[in-house]
Amino acid sequence: MAETFSDLVAAEDVLLFVNAAVTASGQREFRSTADEQRLSLDFLHAYVRVNYRPLYAASLALDINDHNAALVVERLLRHADEAGPQEKRLEGRLVAARLATLPPPRVYRLFDALRAARVNNRRTRAVMRDWLASRPDLAHDAVKYRAGLKHAVRHAHLLPGGTELGDFLFAPRRRARYDDPRLDARRRARHEQAALYELPFTVAEGFAARHGVPRAVFLERMAPRMTRLERLRAQGRAGVPAAGLAAMPLTRLALYALSLGFEERAARRAELTGALRAAARRAAGPHAGTWGRVAAVLDDSYSSYGSGVKRRRPLAVALGCHFLLEALARPGGYAPLWTSGSTDPLMARPWGPTPLGARILDALETGPQRLLIVSDGWDNAPPGLAGEVLRVWRTRLDPERRTSVVHLNPVYDADGFDVRRLAPCVPTAGVRDAEDLPSLVEIAQFAEGRTGLAELRAYLDRRVALFLGDA
Incomplete structure (x- = not known):
């Protein structure tokens, strides 16, 4: 069957969106400001979501950047009434699979954006519940991403009161100590320097500055707990040796x-x-x-x-x-x-x-x-x-x-x-x-x-099947 002119236009529109979603991050570029970037991106997301929603959701299976992946998820959840039952099922799988690949801070910011937009339908709560349930260590998240986790569980009504994690997030002074060593280390770090070195690096940095710990001493003692990227960022500033450069992404x-x-x-x-x-x-x-x-x-x-x-x-x-x-x-x-x-x-x-x-x-x-x-x-x-x-x-x-x-x-x-x-x-x-x-x-x-559009749809279907593990 021959491609119609509208099919060719649709294919061009979707490819234009994919190019934008791969490159644009809403930040200032050499020749455009951050506001211009965000305004342009907002228009593209709205245009493609309204006119080609199935292809818009399928873009989650492509190599679009994390910023645009989070925007796609947010808009799919915010405008859930535009999709039929079958579309919602596929979108739910795509959203869950893509959230599993995003860095935790990005996901918590996404949940904050949904909370600010007052998006709290059953589908959104299910997405939050399933993602949090898949986290390997919520106690670690409570220490490192405390505000994000607190807002997410409150918005989706997920964490029952009276639990140790619930008290840590919502009533931190209720308990004299915590059984979980990371939660208790976070409590002790306010007044005990030794507790700093039991915390994640980014959390410990703030306490080290509060206690006046010399930067070089702090970095040397924290080196075993630092991630590869944290070591790279610290190298050259205090003599922390870089390790495993060959394992870094290109x-x-x-x-x-x-x-x-x-x-x-x-x-x-x-x-x-x-x-x-x-x-x-x-x-x-x-x-x-x-x-x-x-x-x-x-x-x-x-x-x-x-x-x-x-x-x-x-x-x-x-x-x-x-x-x-x-x-x-x-x-x-x-x-x-x-x-x-x-x-x-x-x-x-x-x-x-x-x-x-x-x-x-x-x-x-x-x-x-x-x-x-x-x-x-x-x-x-x-x-x-x-x-x-x-x-x-x-x-x-x-x-x-x-x-x-x-x-x-x-x-x-x-x-x-x-x-x-x-x-x-x-x-x-x-x-x-x-x-x-x-x-x-x-x-x-x-x-x-x-x-045209038929070939593009077939390509996207293959990528979706590979992304979801159906191929």
Whole structure:
């Protein structure tokens, strides 16, 4: 059955939303404010929820970022009356599966947003009850996320009075001591320094400052209880050694490497490069070495700095993609080209204009089977050259599409309600984490305009089945 014009429009609308949900986080970007980002996102969420609710819910099975996943869950629960019984059952499974992947602070903030919006229907209470029941240790949550847990159980009427956990949250002075060692450590920490080191790091920090414990002493004694990310954040400030860099996710590791000064990067070159390559091999998985000859145009221009709240995020995505593409290409078949002309990715810094057109020409001259462009799309040296190069290449020099070209954009354009594109003939997908690159290249095929809603629905159905464990 032929696709109708409305089907093609629907497919384009859904892909536009997916690009936004992958990249946008409601925070200030290089060229737009936080308010502009949030206003643009709110419109997109409302538009897609009202017009394509089943596809809107299915986006929870894709690699959208945590900020937008929480917004999707909130709006599905807030507007539950728009769905039929079958839709509600599938949405409930998707919501439960996605909440299980979100960081606990994000989920508690979501519950607070539902409470502020006075959403307290039976479905919402069931979601809260099931998520809290799945938590491995509510006592730990009570200590580390006390306000969030307190608001959630009060809003959903979940915790009976008289229990130790209930007293800790709602009547903390009722008991002289608690049987649970973490709850009691939280009580004792107000007046006993030794109790600090029985608490989670983020909770203990506040008590350490109150007791005047020297920072270096505190970090040294807390090191065994710190998470890997907490160790990375503390390193360099008080001599806490980083451990297990190779186990870090690729983009987070790239952010950490770029946060170091040039001298430290040079001194730790072997360690950092080895860790980035190990993370890239994990992200590549079974696809390692299967992509043939690959060329990449990577944007390290001044705009790749991002903003004060997303510092060097676009550059970190480009750096992570560099190492991942190196792992995906056949041995010796990878050609990276940075817009600055740099040949040392570990020393990357946001600098200079964005001569994408010239770099794309250089990349195509290597005869790649795949060309990946990682950039915010603001081609300005000269403006528009990249789009013209890609148009001529696709229409005149390579109409048979022997070279696959995909543009990955890590920055959401609030004014355009999408990520900025280089050329209509080249598919563009939003990217937030470099490790999602293989799946984003797959979904980018739908952005070429040659496939419609039926194919997109089939793809989303497959992703939903995989996400829910039905496949």
